[in-house]
Each structure stands twice: as structure tokens, then as C-alpha cells.
Amino acid sequence: MRHSARPPQPTPGSQCPSFAEVWPVLNEQATNADLAASARAHLATCAYCQQQLADYERLDLDIRRYLGPSGPPRYRTEELMKDILEGAAEQPAAPSVPPLAPVAPASPQSRGTAVPGTRRVLSGLGALAAVLVIALLAATLFARFAPRHPTPATKGTPIVKGTSTPPLESGLQGQVWDIAMVSASEGWAVGEADHPLANGGVSPQALVRHYQHGAWSSQVLPIGGVLTGISMVSASEGWAVGRGFEVGKPDSVLLLHYDGHTWKQVPGPQRADAEQVQMLSASEGWAVGDGSILHYDGRTWRRQALPTSLGLSAAKTIYVSDISMLSPAEGWAVGTLQVNGNGDTSKANPPSSGVILHYIGGYWTVQKIIQRAGLAGVSMLSAADGWVSGSISEANIPGYTAPLLLHYSGGQWAQAPQPLNLGSYLITGSFGPISMVSSTDGWVTSFDSGLLHSILLHYDGTAWSKVELPNIQNIIEYSLNNLAMLSANEGWAVGVVNVTSSLASPLMLHYLNGVWSVYSK
């Protein structure tokens, strides 16, 4: 969109903000017709909105020009066909089902919308086998796409406190990524604040929130970047980590120390990444991120050697997503191995695997590798009891992931039974951060891709069940990025709520004595 120099910008009038969301989609059928008509009437007399609309039209042109399929194909079809046929022959034929509900036929003469395969007329043993496969598939699909049913209330199930007002915090746009409570009356949270630029753009800036006297206050630090993890040892000692964006420099790891008065940035290792942190004491801590496990010895953060058995290379990388240390001598970390190679190597191996790492005796070792999985969270209660959350690809339904929970008990990791009554959430499902309070109490986050909001599941010692969160109305979507439980009766979950298409605000949910409610000033 680098066109001729822009003339002096017209200034917006009082009505202009109400049409800001219309200009990008003015000609979309789904745009409210009355609103579009009002917008067009306003447009005739408003130079500012004319400029806005012209910008979007130029943006559309550039998207089509630069991101559309123009130019010659990059690959030769005959070579591509060779790869396709060879690859298809290497893999066992999976029952073919469409990835979602079938797309409606374009013309009436097209056939109906029954599950593919049910129209076939087969005979003999092949038919019997096919019927069994189809029945299994139909049952699976029915279970997946069945209407949502409310989870029946049971004894001990946390109840929900609804709200009808968006949890807007005036003056603060951005989101919260992690939270660490020191006590029920004091805690910290970190994230990013949208920092508006003079030219209309935005850039993220490190956000720190402090909970005291029953209220959250915010401080936007003069550091470009995003804070994604925090761990407090006490009210006067803690660390926050994330990634820094600084003009003219490569992205860098952010390591911020709190000394009881201020948050100060300290230098970190080159080419390191830290997205989660766990401090065991003021002089002992760990941080994990993309390709990195870092250790703090009271003076310096240093990269730790990753197990050589992982075979890491430029083509095979690991994203370490979470860590749970039990002591300076023992802990666990989880992540995802990604194969970025090409050729036969990538075809012969699954594209990614979940990895559980165990730290003992001063070394990180590979405890378990789960094919086709990605691991997001780990919460260990003891050396013999813990949980891991993540997702696993469905072998029979390409492109889909199912939520995954692993329980460590008796020295073995075992997949936990899938929670029931999850409805549309099961479509491309995954579990996010997990927080165990005890062996009979825990929480894990997930996202309902159908309803566009996060969900929480609660563990009561025997099963995981979904807990409905506060019904926040008049918003587009909300998601929870992390949670911290103080006890079985109290905790916090943090994230972001998109109040409008252009307004994202931090979201803080408070759990107290069985009730989840939205924090608002």
C-alpha cells in the first residue's frame, strides 16, 4: 500500500467511530443492511470516512495482488503427483470422511447430504466390513456433532455467576497471559498492552498488573514486547518472562526481576526464548520456551542442555511449553517436537510429537514421546502424581486434533478417559494450561471453537467435567490464557475478551467458594 504521499489527514467527526467496523465489510452480505445504508449516507459528507474506505479498498487490492495465487505455479504438477501417489501408498488408507459437515451441493441434481459412503451398495463380506466401519464412523460423527447438552449439576460441581455486561476496563487494551498469586490478598499478572502509534498502528508493550486491597492495578512498562510468564517467590521477589520487540533489533528474550519495588530487565542468553517461568526460591528458578530451557542460579540465567536423544537440529526443533519443578533436584517439562525437514525424512515421520522431559540427577532426560501429539501444560503434585495436557491428531480424521490428558501414577503415564458432554468443543479440541491443587482437585483450560470462548474443566478425583463460565454478553469472544489456583476454594484465570472487533481487553475471572465470576473495576 505504499502509494503516493498521503495528503494531510482529515479529522474524524463525532459519528465516525460508530462506522469504523463497517468500512472493512461494507459490501459483505452479512453486514446489517440498515447500518450499511446509514454508513453510506454518512460517507457522502465525511472526508475522514472516505479516506478510511479508500484505505480498505487499497488494502483489498494489495491482498489480492500480493497474497493471492497470482503468477506461475511454484511446483510442477507431475512431480507433485508423484509425491502424492507415493505418499498415499506409504500410509494405510483411512476411512474417508469430510473434515466438517459436508458442504451443501451447488445444484439440486447433486446428491443428498448423507454421510459419504452410506449411499454405496455393497455385498458379501466386504459389505459387512464396510457397514461396520460406517456404523463406527456414524457413531463417532454423531458423538462429535451432537447438540450440546448442559452438564448436569452434581454435588460439588462449581456453580457459575453470570454477568450481562462486558468486563471492560477503561483505558486498557491488551491481554493478560499469566498470573501468580502470593496470597489470597496479593498477586501479580503479566501480559501485553496495546500501545497506539501516532500513525494509527499498534505495538505490544509489557504489561504488569498488581492485585492488592481487592483490586487490580496496571502498569505498562517502557519495554516493547509481551510478558507471557510470571512466578513469585514472595510479595517482594519474583520473575516475569516473555519476548521483547525492539525497533532495529531481533526479537529477544525478556527476563524481568521484581525486587519488592520495581520490575527491572536483566540480560538473558543469546538466541534464547522464555515463555513460562517457575521460581523455587530467590536463587533457583527455571524458564522454558521455544527451543530453550533456562536455569537461574541466583546470579545468571543460563541455557540448559537438552537431551541429545531428541536429535534436535535445524530441521527438528522443540517448543517447550510448560515446566513443573518439584524441587531443585527434580522436575518435569513438556513440549512439542516439530520436524521441519523435507524429503523422505519428514514423510516417514509424523509432523510432530509430544515430549515429556524429566529432570533428575542434574540432567534433562526424555521420559515419554507421544506420536501425533502436542503438549501444552504440566502440573506435578509429587514425584508420583501429576498431569499433562495437550492435544493429539486424530488418525482417522485428518486435520483434527482431540484434547489429550495424561495422568502420571504408579510410575507410568496413561491417557485419561475423554471428558464427556463437551459438545462442539470436541471439534479440533485441545487442552491448554493445567493447574492441580491436589490429587482430587484440579483445573484445565480449553477453547470451544464453536462458541468462540474458553471453557474450564474441573477434576474431582475421579473424572474431568466441563464447568460453564460466566455468560459474558455483548462480546465477540473470550479466551483464557492461564490460571492459578490458591486452593480448592479459590483461584484466578486470566485472558482476553474481544468486546468488539477492534477492542480487546484483559479478562480476569475469580473463583471463590465454588463460584466463577468476572472481575471488574
Next chain:
Amino acid sequence: MHERLSTLSVTLMTLAAFTDMVDRHQHALYTFLRNLVSDAEQAYDLMQDTFQEAWRASRAGADPLIAECTDDQRRRWLFQVAYHRGISALRRRKLIRWESLDLLREMAAKPAGDTGSFEEQIVESEALRAALARLTSQDAACLLLRVAHGFSAAEVGQIMGVAPNSVAKRLSRAKQRLRAVYLAHNEEAR
């Protein structure tokens, strides 16, 4: 296999028809995936996976990978599979989608050449990709499908598994964010 399938009421695609379909859609599919996952090699792998799934579906006589279906139906199916594979790959790669503004800054630091020059087009396209990477994966996919690939909002909804109304909201949000970042780049570049 052929004996069993001879009793079906559908007609399998021939290899020639399948090859023709690959030829017709491979470039668009690759372009979509390349811009979605921001990685050329992974985009190729995902495209290949998508076509392999299409091949298996076509051998099983699954709708719409059969002779009776239209090319538009097959195109939607291909993008549907590619979209879910792309999103799934991104989730596996990183649960948080980090994208750097460095590219934008590098682009902004480069002196602008004559309008429309080849070099400037490269800079523009890379800047737009970097700006796109600042969106959520779903918003980016929505924008690409609707604007760059010309699917209707209803088709985008079917591909992404969301309601058309939700498509419009995502589209509005995506364009506003893209405009803010992309404009910022262009202002810096001046």
C-alpha cells in the same frame, strides 16, 4: 478393489481427472498455506498431505472427490482440509503464535524505490505477509479465503466451520488490524 467399487452408485475420478484437479488448484492451495503458516516447506508438506487425503478419498469414492461433483465443490473440500491441517500445524508448532515485527522494521528501513518497481513489489508483499502474521491464525485464514481466494462469506464459513455472521466479524477485525499494522509500515517507510 475395482470389482467391489463396480457396484457403487458413484463414478470414481480417473487419474487424469485427479491430476487435472491437482494442476488446477495446487498453486492456490500452496499460496493459501504459505501465507497461513509462514513457512514454505511446511506449506508444501501440508499441500501434499491435503492432496494425499484427496487421493485416498477419491479411491474410496467419497463425496466430493467423485466424477459427479463439480470442481467448485472439490475446491471447497480441498481448502477445508488444508485450512484444518494448517491450523492444526500452527497449534502444534506453537500454542502462542509468535511473529516478529522485525521484518516490517527491516522493510521500513529500506529506501522505497520507484512506485511499482519489482524490488518494491517484493518489499510490499513481504511487508503484507509480516503484517498478516500479526493476526490470529483464524482471522488470517478468514481474510485470505475471502479476499485473496475469492470464496463467498458462506463458503468461508463452511470451510472454517463457523457461521457467516462470524465470518463478517472476523473479516472486519482482521482488516482493521491488518490496516493498522500495514499502514504503520508504510508510514515508517516514507
